[in-house]
Amino acid sequence: MERRQMLAALTALASSAWLGAARAQGASNVPLHVIVPFPPGGGTDVLGRAIGARLEKVLGRPVVVENKPGASGIVGAEYVANADRQGNTMLFSGLVPSVRYYSRPLSQLGSELAPVCMIARSPYLVAVNPGVPAANLRELVELAKRKPGSLSFGSPGxxxxxxxxxxxxxxxxxxxxxxxxxxxxxxxxxxxxxGQIQLVFATVAAAEQYVKSGRLRALAVTSAERLERLPDVPTAAEAGMPGFEAEIAFGTYVAAGTPAAAVGLLNRAVNQALTDADVRGKLVEQGFIPVGGTPEQLGKSLLAEVRAVSELVRSGKVRIDAP
Structure with missing residues (x-):
């Protein structure tokens, strides 16, 4: 057997052995509750349902996806933080699982939720209502400067x-x-x-269908390069904002204090789900870039994000909701 074939066979064997162990350890009638802290229809919900369906097969146990929206995701995050510590409840959220993290000491980041696995990232589409008299990002900025405060933008919280x-x-x-x-x-x-608001920064998953149908107009994508799926939408740099890039990242978390073995099992299961061709196809189709990785990598990314943004919160420019 050639070396390449042998490596492929060993990889398949190892994967099969792991799947068997995962099912043996996780198999039970106790469902894994996947908590999405926003209503149906958003990017987090898309990820939770696509990956949750595959986790059911990987772990050999029921997976129930539940939406628990409220207070910019705080309600869902706190639900998971107060849930069992046996790996039966997992949060699918943005990279920062609770916006309260921005106003707390960095030393407290791991006191409520433990990182499991990064799952995906996505650039934003800068989308406007077609009634906004701006054909591109440069014209939008000029309009806003002529009429300060006349344009409103929405966010999920x-x-x-x-x-x-x-x-x-x-x-x-x-x-x-x-x-x-x-x-x-x-x-x-x-x-x-x-037309109640004029502008949003939305994930590709949330905005693409409306852009393609003409119900919204995309002025820019916040990635470094144009998207193959929307080749006519310029990057923010091309549209008049040189150097401006932004993306949203998503991760999975469990209650702090969950045993390392349970965290490790869920991490391997999420990584395994992300290698599935159908799952990857669904994510890519929705404009997501699958990621994966270790709990430690997610924890480092979380820390970097909180450090980068917390000053906006402390200065009062961004307010934290209460549940």
């Missing part, structure tokens, strides 16, 4: 990644925008199409 990305854009462009927080992406997109 105060201090959510979409809110923070828009605040960065507002600050770098030197414009005034009115922030309208929602209880999730779905209601935000409904109001954008209805």
């Amino acid at each position: 105060n201090a959510t990644p979409q809110h923070l990305a828009t605040e960065r854009f507002r600050s770098e462009a030197g414009i005034e925008l009115l922030h309208v927080p929602y209880r999730g992406t779905g209601p935000m997109m409904t109001d954008l199409m209805g």
Whole structure:
């Protein structure tokens, strides 16, 4: 047998052995509850349901996806933080699982939730209602400067990644925008199409279908390069904001104090799910870039994100909701 074939066979054997062990350890009638801290229809919900369906097969146990929205994700995050510590409840959230992390000492980051695995990332589409008289990002900035505070932008909640990305854009462009927080992406997109707000930074998963149908206009994508799926949408740099890039990342968490063995099992299961061709296809189709990795890598990314953003919160420019 050639070396390449042997390695492939050993990899398949190891994967099969791990799957058997995972099922033996995790198999039971006790379901794994996947908690999505926002309403149905947003990017987090898409990820939770796509990956949750595969986890059921990987772990050999029922997986129940539950939406627990409220207070910019705080309600769902605290539900998981107070759940069992046996690996039966897992949070699917943005990289920062609770916006309260921004206002707390860095030493307390791991006191409520323990990182499991990074799952995906996505750039934003800067999308406007078609009634906004701006054909590109440069014209939007000029409009906002002519009429300070006349344009409103939506977010899934105060201090959510979409809110923070828009605040960065507002600050770098030197414009005034009115922030309208929602209880999730779905209601935000409904109001954008209805003209109650004019602008959002939304994941590709949340905005693409409306852009393609003409119900929204995409002014830019916040990645370094254009998206193959939307080749006519320029990057923010091409559209008049040189150097501006932003993305949202997503991770999974369990209650702090969950045994390392249970965390490790869930980490391997999520990584395994992310290698599945159907799962990867669904994520890529929705504009996500699958990631994966170790709990330690997710923890380092979380720490870096909180450090980068917490000053906005401490300065009062971004407010933290209470549940």
